[in-house]
Amino acid sequence: MRVIEVLGPLQVRRDTDGEAVDVGSPRHREVLAALVVDAGRVVSTDSLLERVWGDVGRGASTSNLHAVISRLRGRLSGAGIDVAIATAPPGYRFDPPEAVDATRFQDLLARGRSATDAGDLPAAHDLLHAALELWRGPAYADVRLPFAEVEAARLDGQRLAACELVVDVELGLGRVAPALDRLPALVAEQPLREAFRRQQMLALYRAGRQAEALEVYAALRTLLAEELGIDPGPELQELHRRVLAQDEELGATPAGSDAPAPTAYAPAPTAAPLxxxxxxxxxxxxxxxxxxxxxxxxxxxxxxxxxxxxxxxxxxxxxxxxxxxxxxxxxxxxxxxxxxxxxxxxxxxxxxxxxxxxxxxxxxxxxxxxxxxxxxxxxxxxxxxxxxxxxxxxxxxxxxxxxxxxxxxxxxxxxxxxxxxxxxxxxxLSPLDLPGADDDAPASVAGSASVALFVDRARAVQPGFAVAADNAAAIAGICRRLAGIPLAIELAAARTHLMSPAAIWERLDRVMEGSGARDLPARQRTMRSAIDWSYRLLAPEQRELFRRLAVFHGGFTLDAAEAVLGDARDTLGLLEDLVAHSLVLRDADHPGTVRFRLLEPVAQFAAEVLAADADEERDARDAHLAHFLRLAEEVEPGYRGDGTRDALATTEREHANLVAAIEWALASGQGDLAGRAAWALWLFWWLRGRLLDGRRLLQGVLAQDVSDPVRVRAHAALGAMTFAQGDMALARTWCTGVRLARGSGDLEGEAHNLAGEGLIALAENHLDEAELRFVETVRLTEEAGLAGEWLWTLAHIWQATIRLLLGFPDHAVPLLEEALAAARGRNDPLAIYIALFTSVQVAVSVGDLATARTQLEEGLALSLDTGDMANLAYFLEALAVVESQEGDHERVAVLHGSAARLRESVGSNVYGYYQPDQQLLADAIAAARTHLGPAYDDAVARGRGLGAEPTVAYATAPRSALLD
Structure with a gap:
């Protein structure tokens, strides 16, 4: 039975003779559609009103809806249509779902997918063909309301999926001609959908029309370039390559075969989904x-x-x-x-x-x-x-x-x-369904979603709470007064251990009559009033803490809350009170660290009440700034020593608060404090790629009247941000930093900026100039008492890099030995693996593969431990070069695939001076292709499917273990 048709304009037909039935005015058709989209499920009166009458739905009279429903029932029954619009509190239900063509379509599509998965392609083809035959045009074509547009989009997506699947099935059955007949219209409808282009290329190739298959690819490439400025995706590029090469695996499946056709592209296996x-x-x-x-x-x-x-x-x-x-x-x-x-x-x-x-x-x-x-x-x-x-x-x-x-x-x-x-x-998203306006019977009240939420949250503070004859009217009144808004209901329910529902209802009425700006939308006034009501019920100390919590971004710890409250009061107890009142959430997503958070509407209200007292707001934000400046400066040494991973994790967790603290310092004219915090964070920004944050905030520091030491370091850090972005013009801010530092006698600041000048020269291949800068950097750090520290170590490594690039690897060795000794002496993993990487290049250049392998294995472990995936990719490629020179071509391919996937995952740029010798790497890959033949692509795919830890385990495993 299929009497309601929505896969096209809405139509009602008798199943006996197929004659169309007039169901009445456009409003009747809209109400019918609003029921049919949820066929077999109850649609509340409130939802129907909102779907059909829109923003005025909740203000519309339910009598209008009842009248339309009554007339619909009469027309359907009078025409002999065997369907029902049943009254089902708190609304209506259309039955049976099978009477709707969309339900039939979805059933056929699901069965077609199952048949495809089971390998029964003939059955799958028949099912999918029958599903697509149900379509007469765009779904709900004549119902121009938001709910219908959403449903139409969902159904259209399923139609396109069915079209894609039926073509795959036809190709699998060797039925190339029907696929070729079907595809031009699909490509015209969805010109940027690469799946249809892939199918068209494959069908043309199997029909012996290779040139036309290539033309399909060329047309898509042109379209993507003109419309979006991009190239076709990797699946299409791979298929294009195989068509050009006349890959035998793309050949036609024998006509009538039940075996699936070989796919055009087999995606690489992946790690567990993110x-x-x-x-x-x-x-x-x-x-x-x-x-x-x-x-x-x-x-x-x-x-x-x-x-x-x-x-x-x-x-x-x-x-x-x-x-x-x-x-x-x-x-x-x-x-x-x-x-x-x-x-x-x-x-x-x-x-x-x-x-x-x-x-x-x-x-x-x-x-x-x-x-x-x-x-x-x-x-x-x-x-x-x-x-x-x-x-x-x-x-x-x-x-x-x-x-x-x-x-x-x-x-x-x-x-x-x-x-x-x-x-x-x-x-x-509408508020939750409300109890019926004239029915306060416990069973009816309990059936609405808003009351179910109230009861669920009330049981969290009062186990055993339930709707009963003595509280049903009050609970229903609370939910209606709060307009079905979940957060408002939760705030009210949190009070049930202190007040009866009747008392809550009475107080809500008093509070909400007089609160909230009258020009705000009604629901917004309701939400704000509910939070305001909860706030007014707090004790004075609880209110003060609540207001001050508005300064946090991205959550906070107990220590941070204590710092912002600013005295010896029981902050933990006050926080527990706010959690109990549902104004603060305990954040469970940070194992080992107890964090708290305000929901966004609550945070906005807290910010409003804090801003009402300018002195309190400044005091709270200054306390927040002091706390997070102290945290930034305490954590910063950890980036370069023991506990690198913990230091980076701490900063990552608090980054939103740290940025907010710097922004407040800038907004309140405390530029030196902003500069100190930014200097403490620059290495984190560099390591974690948060370059836009760093660049914006450092430019803000430089725009203020700050002290010379802060300005010098802001130039140094800004240079690091822009250099990492590849913006060499702005990276020359290092030159300004050098001049300013020299004028003020700031040796450490001059050294940092001078090293930056050296990096620009190195990146631009001005090796002599770069070497002069790095030699001077070493001298300045020694004069400043920083011999053996971070910058001194890096300057030695960069000098060694220049010696290697100039063709003097022996001269690089003592520089690297000094750098490694200093880095190991202070347990600095970042400097260690940077030095190790350059040492590997030296060892490879002189043929010392054993030393290179030992250093690579240590660097891989350190990169993994610190979470530096870009650096891990460089080490894997360097190891691939070593494996090639030792004749293990399969390992070359696997390592190359894994490195490529890692680099894609972090979007890293490659500095020309910090990567394996590109000619050696290219030679290693070419040799692997030659020796492995078709197995090369499989090995690369295997590497791409490995995660970081399995890759390091594979890379460091003895060759004998891999053979086993």
Whole structure:
């Protein structure tokens, strides 16, 4: 039975004779559509009103809806249509789902996929063909409401997936002609969808039309260059190469064969899918959002709609929903899921670098972060959830471009406002369903999602709490008064151990009648009023701590809270009180470190009440600055000695607070303090690729009236940021630093800036000039009492690099020995592996492969331990050169594949003076290709599939162990 057709304009037909039935006015059709999208599930009255009447839905009379439902029932029944619109509290349900063509389509598609997976290609073809035959045009074509647009996008994504799968099945059956007939229309509809181009190239090649297959690739390459400024992805490039080479494995499958055709490209095996989450949500159950989660998962996983924005009032649960959708979608994104919190970010230019860091791109903040992130993601099937986008909405065009150039990337954004970019699908998250307006019976009240949430959270503070005859009306009244907004309901429920529901309801009415600006939207007033109510119920000391917590970004520790509160009061006890009142969350995502966090709507309210007292705000922010300046300066020596990994992890964890402290120092005219903090952080920024942060803040320091020592060091650190970005013009800020340091007699500051001048000369191949700078750097550090320290050691290594590049490896040895001795003496892993790398190049150049291997193995272990993936890639390539010279060509290929994958993962730039000899590496790769033949690509793929730790284990294993 199929009587409701939505795969095209909405139509109702009798199943007996197929005649169309008129169901009434456009409003009748819209209400029917609003029920049909959730066929078989209850749709609440509130949801129906909001879906059909839009923003005025909650203010519309339910009698209007009841009248429309009544007339719909009459028309359907009178026409002999065997369906039901059943009353089911708190709304209505359309039955049966099988009466809707979309349900039939999804069933056929699922069965077609199962048949394909089982290898039954003839059955799969019939099922998929039947599924596609149901389509008459765009889904819900004549229902122009947001809910229908979302559902239409989801269904269209499934249609395209079915089209792609049926072509694969046809090629697998050797039915090239039907595939070739089907593909031109698909390519015209989706010109940038590389899967259809891949299928078209393969079908043409199997039809003996190699030249036309190559033309398909050329046309796509031109289109991508003109539209997006990019090249085809690696799968298409590999297929193009194989078509050019007339690869026998691409040959046609015999007609009628049931065996699947060989694929055009077999993706490299990957490590376990990424799961990265910096979005903190409570550990309790998500209530009332099952349908939203399932619907968004379907849109993101089965749709061509790859940029979805979830909007809603603060506190409606956007963050929780995004986290739940990500969890539910993990199996659909084999290359990983990343949840990224944007709340700590103030600069829209930092959005893409922040996305890159979620995928380990430590150098994604170069001059073009889009290129760095796109290069890593464009061939990967990943989901990115961006939480709290509203305050960086100027980054929306860059995000849309990233989605456009990464055809397998899906992005879910949570925001209070839409992005207003092409390709965006808007999903409005409504508050939770409310109890019926005229029914306070316990069973009816308990059936609504808002009450279920209230009860769940009340049980956390009062076990055994339940809806009963004596409290049902009050609980229903609370949920209605709070408009179904989850955070507001949770704040109220947290008080049930102190007050009865009736008392909470009475106080809420009094508070909310007089709070909140009248020109704010009603739901926003409700949310703010709920937080204000919870705030007013706090004791004075609790209120003070709550206000001062507004200065934190990205969470905080107990120590930091104590510093900001500023006296000997029981900060822990006060924090526990705020957690109990649901105003502060305990962050469970940092094992071994207890951290706390405010939800964004709560943090915004706290900032408002703190800003009301300028003296208190300055005092709190100054205390925050003092605490994090002290932390930065205490942690900084750890980057260069024992505990490097812990030091970097601490700074990573507190980076948002450290940036906020520097920004406050700059905004309040405390430039010297800002400069001290930035100097303590520059090496972290360099090591972790946070170059835009460093560059922006250091330029801010230099724009202020700061002392000479701070200015000299700001020039030195800014030079490091811009040099790492490849911006040699701005890196010459080191020259200004040299002049200023000489004028003030600052030997250490002069040494840092002079070494920078040497690096520019080295990068530009002015070796004599560079050597002079490094020799002078050594002299200055010794005169300043810094012999054997970090900069002294690096200057020795760079001198040795120059000796090697000039063709005098023997002259480099004593310099490297001194550098290594100094670095080992202070347990400095960074300086050790930098020195080891240059020592390896010296050993290889003189044929001492045993020494080279020993040093490489130590460098690999140190790089892994410090988490420096770019450096690990350099060591792997250097080891590949050694393996080639010892005749192990398979190991060369595996190491090369792993190094390439690691470098892609961090988006690292390559300094010409810090890499293996490129000719030796190219020779090693060429020799491996020659000796291994077709097995070379398999070995490279195996290397790409290894993670960092397995790669190091493989690289350092004895050859005999690998043979075993």
């Amino acid at each position: 799961w990265h989450s910096e979005v903190v949500v409570p550990a309790d159950e998500l209530v009332g959002r099952d349908h939203d989660v399932a619907h968004l998962r379907d849109v993101l996983t089965a749709s061509s709609q790859r940029l979805v924005t979830v909007t809603g009032v603060g506190g409606v649960g956007k963050t929780r929903l995004g986290h739940a959708v990500a969890e539910a979608s993990r199996d659909a994104f084999p290359d990983g899921v990343a949840l990224v919190s944007l709340a700590p970010i103030a600069d829209p230019d930092l959005v893409l670098p922040t996305v890159g860091r979620a995928f380990g791109l430590s150098a994604a903040e170069g001059l073009d972060p889009l290129d760095a992130v796109a290069q890593h993601l464009r061939s990967r099937r990943v989901l990115v959830v961006l939480d709290n986008f509203e305050h960086v909405v100027d980054a929306a065009p860059a995000l849309a471009r990233l989605v456009a150039v990464c055809p397998r990337l899906s992005v879910l954004v949570t925001s209070r406002t839409t992005l207003r970019v092409r390709g965006e699908l808007h999903y409005q």
